[in-house]
Amino acid sequence: MTETTTPKRGVSLWVQIVIWAFIVGLLALVGVTLSKRQQGTVQPGDEIPDFTLPLFSGYEYEGRSEVSLSEFRGKVVVLNFWASWCKPCEQEAAELEEAWRTYKDSGQVVFLGADYVDTEPEARAYLRKFDITFYNGPDMGTRISQLFRIRGVPETYFIDPDGVLYYVKVGPFLSVDEIKSVIEQKLP
């Protein structure tokens, strides 16, 4: 950067190596990320790695403010990504809640709502507005949505009792029956 008066000199080999290594590294990093993004969401048949969802107060699971996927082995997990700013989410909000109330007491199905890129007051207002009672919490740092490589909201993921993804719904559900029929596939 600072100029010198020494005779004309090229860029030293080491500096060149560092520069090219940096550029190659950067491009590789971006390239890999790009190809991941282009894969789309996780697919049915994939085993879902464990994740932890913090829960909003008032939406806790058995009094705990945090749940992990692994503790729901043996149950069907319905993971819904939503956001308060998302209008299509409102289309399915009442249906999801109704489906939850159907299975709530069976103990075989768990509904989790992951609030994607949102602020808590807005999210709470949304939950109140649709009288939602299933477990809900913020997808902190979009970790869970990245795990599932979601493209947007709403998206809903159905995980079977063995922790394997078996159904993906992109976009809102149109009816309660649609949700139920997917759940029933994995119930005894």
Place this chain on the structure above:
Amino acid sequence: MLAEFGYGVLLVSFVVTVYSGIAAFYGVRSKSSALVESARRAQLLTFPLITISSITLIYLLVNNHFEVSFVYEVTSRSMPTYLKVTAWWGGQAGSLVFWSWLLAVFTSAVTLRKWDRDAEFLPWVIVISSITLTFFLGMIVVFENPFTRFWLSNGEVVPSMFRPSANATIFTPNDGQGLNPLLRHPGMIIHPPMLYLGFVAYVIPYAFAMAALITGRTDDRWTRITRRWSLWAWLFLSLGLVLGGRWAYDVLGWGGYWGWDPVEIAAFMPWLTGTALLHSVMIQEKRGMLKHWNMILVILTYSLVIFGTFLTRSGVLSSVHSFANSPIGPFFMGFVTLTLVSSVALLIWRWPELKGETEMKSMLSREALFLLNNLLFMSILVVCFWGVIYPLISELATGQKVTVGPPYYERATGPLFAGLLFLMAIAPLSAWGHSTVQTLGRAIWKSALAALVVTGVLFATYTQNIYAVVGFFLVALVLFATAHEFWRGARARQKAQGENIFAALGRLMGRNRRRYGGYIIHISMALMAIGILGIEIFQTETQGTVASGEKIAIGDYVVEYRELASWDSPGEGVNYTRAVVDIYENGIYLGQLYPRIDFYYDSQQNMTIPGQRSTFRDDLYILLVDWQPVSSIGATFKIYVNPLVNWMWIGSITFLFGLIYAAWPDRDPADAPARRKVTAGNRQTSAAD
């Protein structure tokens, strides 16, 4: 028919652009000036061609041609005509056409200039700009065609440019989805074009820099030709950023103007290098130094423009601003690679020839302080770049993506911005070549004393927050030191020329537009800093659900909820829900505010419009969050008090004024060096340099 026409014209422009690049390349290789001239004319032709294609697209947008998928996605019947026109840049495909059109405007303008003194640059400038334009047009023609139509083929609706099967017929939806309501704000209508103008305008300095590297003409000719381009590019980019901030403040409903979102940072990074370039180019012109550095900055700025656009549009970075996942990713990636690799290779190749003519003599000289300014800008760039790239690294390394939030950026860049403010105060006072602590001290002590007094008063009456106090001191220092500069220059001229002080000031500024325009920009930055300090340090917020007649208190303010009404406006396709609240400050009634939520039926989206009361001291900013549908039982409000934020917008307007003042064309900017010799004597006695 029209869609085919528009697409056909795009194809022709693509071919013409490719030809222009190839002809210029072979023209310079075979020393055929006829071929270069042909390339130049082809380049000129791209402007009318893309204009025709754009007009076709706008015609389709304005006339509800919903069989065209782009028109369907971004407009609807209920949108007013001006919004339909601006929908041109409201979606990915259209904004790429818009971008290409701007590029054609700039490259045509630059090929029209007088080239006799720098004929060797011409073919290479054409080659570089043609490659860029080819890339953008190629992206449109192959991946993101705005003229794609819907076809009904075998009972299915498919988007396609041409008839997908023999029996397919065109399918026209009844109405479009409409532009995202968030994008219907006046700020948003001008914000993207400004940003694009800034981005695209940087192609020209870059093309000249590359031409200089390729031809080996490494004097400062390229900086002299392009400095006004860089200034205008910087103007548009800055304006784009400021308008984006204003839009966010008015529309996004989080009581702020800047959220350190990846898309914002992607636009901010070229601004940082562009600002550094504006300063360091001056050193090259005045002292013949930093030639390497300026090349690096031009390459960085342009690469960051391309890289940032790529990151945000390919879906690599997730963001609230995100464009839909689109197939342009790998193609764009190729272009980014080409740009980065070829620029760096050229730079390394010519490195030995870009030698400085003088050495740095003093650590306090103007050039040394400019260099320090550049280092600070680069540090902020590194912070931003790391924040953007870190989630990718982390995702790759740990499999989990993290987002880097505002606190990281604020903590990391805060001291750097403070350093920039300090430099802004002292650098204009230091001399080129040589300065000492004594000379600088003599120049600044009065301003420093005045700033201390002001800070003392603020400390006693307004705030004891240490960050705020330091911030206000620096702001005051910049304001006093800069004002002092104006005063000193005008006094010197008044004595030398016997003019009255205002005439002296006017003439002084008129003779040194870039210098005094720059000072006005410094002042504006200090004013903006007041706003930023206000919102970063003193912002308060509260939220509450209240029934009609109940109150929420925040600071000195009390907000009383009166009533709420909800109604449809069928003509606009909007449902309005508007709350009425009374505002009191220390018990005194101030008036009413009307926060509202607009629901747009066509795009099924909400838009939150805050109720704002704005003064020089603070903004009271009220959002309607939620309400009970049955009359006005209760409503939820989120309330912010944003102290001093208005100075942000006052600073922005000052900034615009200073920039236009500095960038306003003199008679012929490219001939400036010749004139400078004649006037050199005057300039030195006028204390202007």
